[in-house]
Amino acid sequence: MKEFTYDGTFEGLLTAIFYAFSCKQQCTIKRNINYTPSLLAEHVDIATEEDKYDRVYTSIDRKLNSSTLENLYNVYLSEYPDSEALILEYLKLCFTYGIKANLAKNNDIIMKVDKYNQRVSYEAHRFKGFVRFKEIGTLTYYASIEPDHNILPLLINHFSTRFSDQNFIIHDIKREIAIFYDRKDATIIDFFKEDGLKLENLKVDSDFEKLWKTFYNSVNIEERKNEKLRRQHMPKRYWTHLTEVK
Numbered sequence: 001m002k003e004f005t006y007d008g009t010f011e012g013l014l015t016a017i018f019y020a021f022s023c024k025q026q027c028t029i030k031r032n033i034n035y036t037p038s039l040l041a042e043h044v045d046i047a048t049e050e051d052k053y054d055r056v057y058t059s060i061d062r063k064l065n066s067s068t069l070e071n072l073y074n075v076y077l078s079e080y081p082d083s084e085a086l087i088l089e090y091l092k093l094c095f096t097y098g099i100k101a102n103l104a105k106n107n108d109i110i111m112k113v114d115k116y117n118q119r120v121s122y123e124a125h126r127f128k129g130f131v132r133f134k135e136i137g138t139l140t141y142y143a144s145i146e147p148d149h150n151i152l153p154l155l156i157n158h159f160s161t162r163f164s165d166q167n168f169i170i171h172d173i174k175r176e177i178a179i180f181y182d183r184k185d186a187t188i189i190d191f192f193k194e195d196g197l198k199l200e201n202l203k204v205d206s207d208f209e210k211l212w213k214t215f216y217n218s219v220n221i222e223e224r225k226n227e228k229l230r231r232q233h234m235p236k237r238y239w240t241h242l243t244e245v246k
Contacts, residue, residue: 001041002027006084010076011053013084018052019044020088029084060091064099071102071113074120077150086112123147124154130234131159131170132243134209136202140167144196144241146174152188155179160186171196209243216244 004020006012008031016029037043060069072090075083089109093101104110133141141163152172159170160181171178171191178191239245 001025002044003035003038003041004029004044004046005032005035006030006046007032007048009048010073011050012046012048013076013087014053014056015049016046016084017088017091018049018056019046021091027088029088031084034081064094068094068099068102071117074117074154075113077153078116078120079150080116083116086116120149120151120154123149124151126238127151127155128158130238130242131155132212132241133168134200135204136199137167137204139165142169142171142196142199142202144171144173144200146238146241147172148237150175150177152177152179156186156188169199171199213244 002023002025004016004023004027006016006029013029020027020029032045035043057069060072072087075087075090080086086109090113093107093109097104101107102110105114127145127147131143131145133143136142150172152170152175155170156179159168159179163181165183166181167183168181169178169191173193173196176190176192177188178196180187180189180191234242
């Protein structure tokens with residue numbers, strides 16, 4: 001049994017997959033951060049290699065299709081402990097039976113891939129409406145979020161297109177990373193919680209938040225309040241960063 005570990009990047013994962021497919025014995029893949037050595041397995045730490053990553057990426061895109069690649073990427077972003085092992089089994093299945101393997105909805109691997117993919121996609125869709133910006137300077141805004149999954153890569157195009165005339169930071173404080181956009185380019189970088197607190201303190205006096213709370217309260221109909229339905233569409237674990245419910 002071999003256990004391949006990688007640095008947590010998508011490129012690193014595909015590099016590890018390249019070596020896992022070449023392995024003649026049973027193997028699995030784990031992130032370095034989640035790895036606990038086992039006396040019963042041989043540990044191999046994989047460094048990211050651009051040529052290996054590119055070969056795997058191109059092979060998936062050409063021999064399978066872009067939907068399979070998207071499924072794989074969303075499972076990676078889910079960050080579940082078994083996501084890497086699941087991706088490896090999923091690719092083995094797809095390369096054996098082709099893209100029609102995705103139609104086997106009673107297969108345990110396909111069912112789990114679909115479940116993880118849907119959870120990540122749905123959360124990314126939700127956060128397109130759950131991000132609340134605070135003005136920290138002239139045409140400069142900051143927002144903090146704590147999603148269950150690593151969804152910033154799925155939000156970057158949406159917000160940089162929608163707010164193309166503004167500078168903004170969307171900070172995932174749980175993972176300590178952030179989208180930085182300067183009205184030209186958007187990128188994801190490491191960004192610590194302490195840095196986010198400093199930006200929170202820069203918040204300028206603005207009537208925008210008061211106006212938003214007033215609007216939110218005015219459209220509520222007290223007689224039709226349904227807390228169960230509200231929590232279903234706006235889970236309480238997200239409320240910490242929502243202006244209207246503070």
